[in-house]
Amino acid sequence: MYRNEAGVRDGIAASGLDRDDVFITSKLNNGYHAPDDARRAFDETLRALGTDHVDLFLIHWPLPTLYDGDYPATWKALEEFQADGRARSIGVSNFEVDHLERLAAECDVVPAVNQIELHPYLLNDAVHSYGREHGIATEAWSPIAQGGVLGDPVITEIAEKLDRTPAQVVLRWHIERGNIVFPKSATPARMEENFALFDFELEPGDDAAIAGLDRGEDGRTGPNPGVMDHVPS
Numbered sequence: 001m002y003r004n005e006a007g008v009r010d011g012i013a014a015s016g017l018d019r020d021d022v023f024i025t026s027k028l029n030n031g032y033h034a035p036d037d038a039r040r041a042f043d044e045t046l047r048a049l050g051t052d053h054v055d056l057f058l059i060h061w062p063l064p065t066l067y068d069g070d071y072p073a074t075w076k077a078l079e080e081f082q083a084d085g086r087a088r089s090i091g092v093s094n095f096e097v098d099h100l101e102r103l104a105a106e107c108d109v110v111p112a113v114n115q116i117e118l119h120p121y122l123l124n125d126a127v128h129s130y131g132r133e134h135g136i137a138t139e140a141w142s143p144i145a146q147g148g149v150l151g152d153p154v155i156t157e158i159a160e161k162l163d164r165t166p167a168q169v170v171l172r173w174h175i176e177r178g179n180i181v182f183p184k185s186a187t188p189a190r191m192e193e194n195f196a197l198f199d200f201e202l203e204p205g206d207d208a209a210i211a212g213l214d215r216g217e218d219g220r221t222g223p224n225p226g227v228m229d230h231v232p233s
């Protein structure tokens with residue numbers, strides 16, 4: 001969907017890093033949920049990335065209103081990719097509790113990861129708790145709400161108190177909650193800032209203050225997974 005697989009391939013080649021020192025995630029695009037299409041799309045992903053395996057492969061959206069709602073059939077195709085070693089681990093993205101429960105009932109492999117929208121304005125608690133209880137790691141997309149939470153007075157006050165930037169406070173909050181974070185930045189100085197999270201801690205009360213910003217559904221920046229049905233052309 002992001003049309004970035006060739007760019008990732010070229011970036012890794014230019015970096016000089018060994019393949020084993022890089023963790024590559026890709027996702028199944030929404031137009032390819034039918035199992036044969038998923039198989040072809042996965043072959044194409046590996047070809048475009050110039051690698052014989054990815055470290056993690058995700059179903060991007062459950063699309064419960066498309067494909068007869070048969071995301072378990074799509075998941076079974078991903079189980080094949082893991083079994084043949086071409087996907088070291090497999091997971092999902094934007095799956096709600098009912099979607100995860102169906103996979104548990106109808107399929108064999110528990111997703112390693114569920115990548116969901118999660119930031120201080122959308123705690124997504126039900127999905128997060130289900131993951132914690134069932135061994136599914138939660139990966140937070142838009143972890144700083146695309147910058148939208150950085151001016152919040154609760155965040156800026158904690159940042160001033162700790163002498164850190166608002167982005168560092170929010171990313172550290174995720175880390176302390178056990179979330180995987182992958183903030184996007186095209187700005188090298190911000191990339192460095194967003195990695196500098198491991199030489200400080202939040203203070204008592206900070207976690208609760210940040211969690212108190214939750215706006216529930218009103219805090220969502222992206223589509224609701226229960227109705228999301230966009231298939232890119």
Ligand SMILES: NC(=O)c1ccc[n+]([C@@H]2O[C@H](COP(=O)([O-])OP(=O)(O)OC[C@H]3O[C@@H](n4cnc5c(N)ncnc54)[C@H](OP(=O)(O)O)[C@@H]3O)[C@@H](O)[C@H]2O)c1
Nearest residue numbers: 093141142143144145146147167182183184185186187190
């Ligand atoms: N699974 C899904 O359905 C899904 C949906 C949406 C997004 N995602 C993924 O989630 C990842 C991150 O999400 P996102 O890009 O939507 O939002 P995000 O990481 O929360 O925010 C990115 C925005 O914040 C800015 N930014 C980054 N670091 C900053 C800092 N330290 N200080 C101030 N501003 C900063 C970036 O600007 P600059 O780039 O200009 O520095 C960019 O505009 C992406 O890789 C995306 O692919 C997944």
